[in-house]
Amino acid sequence: xxxxxxxxxxxxxxxxxxxxxxxxxxxxxxxxxxxxxxxxxxxxxxxxxxxxxxxxxxxxxxxxxxxxxxxxxxxxxxxxxxxxxxxxxxxxxxxxxxxxxxxxxxxxxxxxxxxxxxxxxxxxx
Amino acid sequence: xxxxxxxxxxxxxxxxxxxxxxxxxxxxxxxxxxxxxxxxxxxxxxxxxxxxxxxxxxxxxxxxxxxxxxxxxxxxxxxxxxxxxxxxxxxxxxxxxxxxxxxxxxxxxxxxxxxxxxxxxxxxxxxxxxxxxxxxxxxxxxxxxxxxxxxxxxxxxxxxxxxxxxxxxxxxxxxxxxxxxxxxxxxxxxxxxxxxxxxxxxxxxxxxxxxxxxxxxxxxxxxxxxxxxxxxxxxxxxxxxxxxxxxxxxxxxxxxxxxxxxxxxxxxxxxxxxxxxxxxxxxxxxxxxxxxxxxxxxxxxxxxxxxxxxxxxxxxxxxxxxxxxxxxxxxxxxxxxxxxxxxxxxxxxxxxxxxxxxxxxxx
Numbered sequence: 432x433x434x435x436x437x438x439x440x441x442x443x444x445x446x447x448x449x450x451x452x453x454x455x456x457x458x459x460x461x462x463x464x465x466x467x468x469x470x471x472x473x474x475x476x477x478x479x480x481x482x483x484x485x486x487x488x489x490x491x492x493x494x495x496x497x498x499x500x501x502x503x504x505x506x507x508x509x510x511x512x513x514x515x516x517x518x519x520x521x522x523x524x525x526x527x528x529x530x531x532x533x534x535x536x537x538x539x540x541x542x543x544x545x546x547x548x549x550x551x552x553x554x555x556x
Numbered sequence: 557x558x559x560x561x562x563x564x565x566x567x568x569x570x571x572x573x574x575x576x577x578x579x580x581x582x583x584x585x586x587x588x589x590x591x592x593x594x595x596x597x598x599x600x601x602x603x604x605x606x607x608x609x610x611x612x613x614x615x616x617x618x619x620x621x622x623x624x625x626x627x628x629x630x631x632x633x634x635x636x637x638x639x640x641x642x643x644x645x646x647x648x649x650x651x652x653x654x655x656x657x658x659x660x661x662x663x664x665x666x667x668x669x670x671x672x673x674x675x676x677x678x679x680x681x682x683x684x685x686x687x688x689x690x691x692x693x694x695x696x697x698x699x700x701x702x703x704x705x706x707x708x709x710x711x712x713x714x715x716x717x718x719x720x721x722x723x724x725x726x727x728x729x730x731x732x733x734x735x736x737x738x739x740x741x742x743x744x745x746x747x748x749x750x751x752x753x754x755x756x757x758x759x760x761x762x763x764x765x766x767x768x769x770x771x772x773x774x775x776x777x778x779x780x781x782x783x784x785x786x787x788x789x790x791x792x793x794x795x796x797x798x799x800x801x802x803x804x805x806x807x808x809x810x811x812x813x814x815x816x817x818x819x820x821x822x823x824x825x826x827x828x829x830x831x832x833x834x835x836x837x838x839x840x841x842x843x844x845x846x847x848x849x850x851x852x853x854x855x856x857x858x859x860x861x862x863x864x865x866x867x868x869x870x871x872x873x874x875x876x877x878x879x880x881x882x883x884x885x886x887x888x889x890x891x892x893x894x895x896x897x898x899x900x901x902x903x904x905x906x907x908x909x910x911x912x913x914x915x916x917x918x919x
Binding site: 472490493494497 | 585
């Protein structure tokens with residue numbers, strides 16, 4: 432499993448990439464992807480929707496189960512990865528590039544940890 | 557503490573992701589994943605460890621009479637080597653379990669029951685044992701491997717003689733040898749595909765598994781986990797105990813009347829089924845037409861009227877869309893009916909479609 436060092440991580444298994452323009456990309460970690468198995472459905476918010484730190488903004492479903500996806504930050508959805516709606520398996524193929532949403536107007540955020548800390552965290556799960 | 561089947565180490569070796577299920581640690585999937593495993597069974601062949609299932613012998617002069625009293629189906633006209641599916645009802649007509657009875661020979665029947673129910677079933681059988689019949693739980697000594705898919709026969713032929721392979725669906729050959737291992741081979745399965753189930757001494761299961769893997773290498777045989785087992789049976793519209801039926805659902809309500817012989821003089825639950833009369837609910841198939849997946853225990857509506865509840869549901873990989881099974885009021889059960897399911901606080905549209913969702917192509 433690969434956890435890019437320029438990303439930050441939440442304990443609910445999302446990765447966060449802070450972009451230069453002040454927006455934030457959110458995705459699922461490779462660990463989350465592996466745990467879920469083959470993904471077959473992704474439910475995302477619409478651009479313009481608000482996301483709130485610590486609250487679910489969407490869900491992903493594998494053949495086995497449905498999981499909420501939590502936002503570690505508050506802000507406004509600027510864009511969503513529409514390719515995922517037709518092809519959720521993109522997350523299985525490369526979770527680190529298959530972002531779910533891009534958030535602007537970022538306000539508060541939950542505690543985020545580094546790649547190294549995240550690896551330590553999942554090792555003891 | 558979960559038990560391990562005789563194939564536990566084999567699963568670990570093949571990369572199985574082990575999870576607790578019905579008291580056992582079993583692979584929910586291997587590294588290939590549920591979708592690839594599901595498609596292997598539809599397109600070539602897959603292999604499952606089903607050693608967790610329960611096996612019970614019913615023997616003695618009174619065996620046939622006891623089975624006819626205990627179970628809803630009729631076993632009177634069975635030939636040696638024939639298999640027959642049956643619900644087992646309680647006094648209220650609810651289902652204790654559903655199972656398969658193999659007639660090995662007169663006065664000797666081999667019964668295969670669901671893993672989660674085997675202790676309850678054995679107790680129930682002992683409580684309703686008639687003079688001249690004896691039930692024996694032989695589950696711990698038996699390993700079971702299911703080989704399923706259009707290539708199953710070709711693969712099996714590589715490790716056994718043609719004469720040891722049963723020809724007709726729902727028949728078995730009790731005294732077989734495959735890969736040098738004594739076994740019972742039956743032409744049965746839980747995937748909607750052609751295939752076989754092999755029963756052997758538990759300590760020989762790992763050798764049988766390896767022999768089959770080797771024999772199936774060229775045909776793309778892969779090991780499959782519980783995840784694919786569930787998506788395959790759902791796609792084939794097959795009911796699962798604890799989902800489509802339980803202690804409070806009758807076999808008539810869940811569409812199993814073909815295995816309930818009301819003309820038999822007596823069986824446990826018959827009186828209750830007669831008193832209940834024509835069931836008010838029935839089992840139907842749903843194809844999701846909206847966005848999302850409808851899983852089990854989702855309430856179904858037409859407008860504001862609640863018409864039933866789903867019993868199983870997920871995305872089925874061969875068809876490539878989400879389906880569900882449900883128990884609904886009979887007056888709202890016609891194919892083509894548009895319904896909505898309540899899924900996590902929102903409504904997902906679906907349409908009633910005929911069962912099974914998937915039928916294997918005719919040869």
